[in-house]
Amino acid sequence: MKRGVLIVLSGPSGVGKGTVRKALFEEPDIDFQYSISMTTRQPRDGEVNGEDYFFVTREAFEQKIADGEMLEYAEYVGNYYGTPKSFIDDTLASGRDVLLEIEVQGALQVKEKMPEGAYIFLTPPDLRALKERLIMRGTEQLDVIDRRVHAATKEIQMMANYDYAVVNDEVSLAVQRIKDIIKVERLRVNRVLPEYIAMIEELEES
Amino acid sequence: MKRGVLIVLSGPSGVGKGTVRKALFEEPDIDFQYSISMTTRQPRDGEVNGEDYFFVTREAFEQKIADGEMLEYAEYVGNYYGTPKSFIDDTLASGRDVLLEIEVQGALQVKEKMPEGAYIFLTPPDLRALKERLIMRGTEQLDVIDRRVHAATKEIQMMANYDYAVVNDEVSLAVQRIKDIIKVERLRVNRVLPEYIAMIEELEES
Incomplete structure (x- = not known):
């Protein structure tokens, strides 16, 4: 029996984790167990x-x-x-497969115990568009820009603990990216190797 | 400028690396540089x-x-x-992006110098179907089975050095899996993090 994949969906508060998770479960070709x-x-x-x-x-x-x-x-x-x-x-x-939707602190605790999961960091589109927006506007006060840069920096530091960064620019796009990730995670050698080794052992015993 | 992804396509001799590589380059939405x-x-x-x-x-x-x-x-x-x-x-x-199609020994040398590439191991469908076929037939002599099991074991040992295992059961399916891998590799945190960090540094300097 091939082991399922643990998918951990996390990200800063307000990024839309719950919305993306619900949309994922509405996909016809998805059969996760929700944790x-x-x-x-x-x-x-x-x-x-x-x-x-x-x-x-x-x-x-x-x-x-x-x-x-x-x-x-x-x-x-x-x-x-x-x-x-x-x-x-x-x-x-x-x-x-199991989907766990969880805030950042919890995700880090889970990762210590189950590092084999696929850890997905949902990022706000602002982080990517931040620079352009701030420059384009030209109206922000220096302390507002500073605060935003500081928040963005903290988010990036959290991201480093994850395997994937998915921008939540549109829920349907974020859902598609996560579906692609899961598909490809199943091709990772560390997931298929145990299966191959078990097959060989059976072959050698028979 | 976002850095391209190095895709290393390798696998045992006779697995069909060249055929899959050619089919990949015929895809309309692929713009690799061939190494x-x-x-x-x-x-x-x-x-x-x-x-x-x-x-x-x-x-x-x-x-x-x-x-x-x-x-x-x-x-x-x-x-x-x-x-x-x-x-x-x-x-x-x-x-x-750069695609490098190469035999196993060369791939291992490349990995030492460019570990950040996506290393794809193309596996023969036989490896997966080996057990069923041997049992179903029931006609193979013991030494033939032993030789096959030995070859399969050696292939699995090589696979452990790679990131992904793609079964070449059908060329079109193998091509699609490799395209999915490349799409998802672009979402990996170790690839997008430098971009985010550079953005933040620019923001902090301005």
Whole structure:
């Protein structure tokens, strides 16, 4: 069984990660498993356990942390939120791809534990067009330009931890680029080599 | 100016590298520069210097070797054949992609000097279908099977030095996979990061 690919979609806040992720899942030829988060907060009306979240007790969550079973987690307004490793591991082992949409800090934590994933950094189109826009306008005050340059610099520093940079200039274009990335990730030698080696071992044993 | 991508197409002899390379260059949306080899042999009728080969003297070739200007070279029937670095470097610097079709030993030499290339290993469809075929037939003698398994094992060992494995089951499919690889290579962070950093530096200076 060929292992699925873990696709981690991340990027600065406000870049449109959620919109791109939803558009990806609407594509007819995509069959990802969405990585379901675990939380200790109460389910809201209509939320389904194992679909919207895995709802667990505080004790269960802390046990998961202690066992090294959380790829990443954070505490927010008194509740834990995190990504359980076993669900992703089992899904990948079954040959199905998993998409994890996550903010930058979480993505870096995940990468430490699952470096074999395809880490995609969604960039705002402004970053690329920033220079042109600032020069063209000619109206920005120096401190505004400085602040923008500073923000852009910080974004670039984050980007260095990823495998791919996808500009979110148009959602449909960003979706197509991500689909191309996934297609090509399946051709990477580090993904197909284990399959070939297993085949050879079987051949040699028979 | 965005730097071009060096695409190195290699694989075991007889896999169909030349056929796939020619089919790639016939694609309407492809604008590679083909890496032209240098040789000390005499031009044949109709061969054009700087098109089929760079034809040089033995002294000139050996000077290139001494200067570290050959990405790889070999001597064959008393003549040198090799890949000059400067031509590839200049073409990449001008923003144009370069395709180098080369056998496995040469590819490994090139990789040492230009690890930033996209190294594609073309695999014979047999490798993937080998097991099924051998079992299905049930007619092969043990030593034939052993020889095939040994050859397959050696091929897999070579593959580990590459970035991508492309099965040459059908030329048109192999060509499409290589086109996808090139498209996605342009999204890799290590390729776009220098561009972003240069932009930021310009912004900070202005």
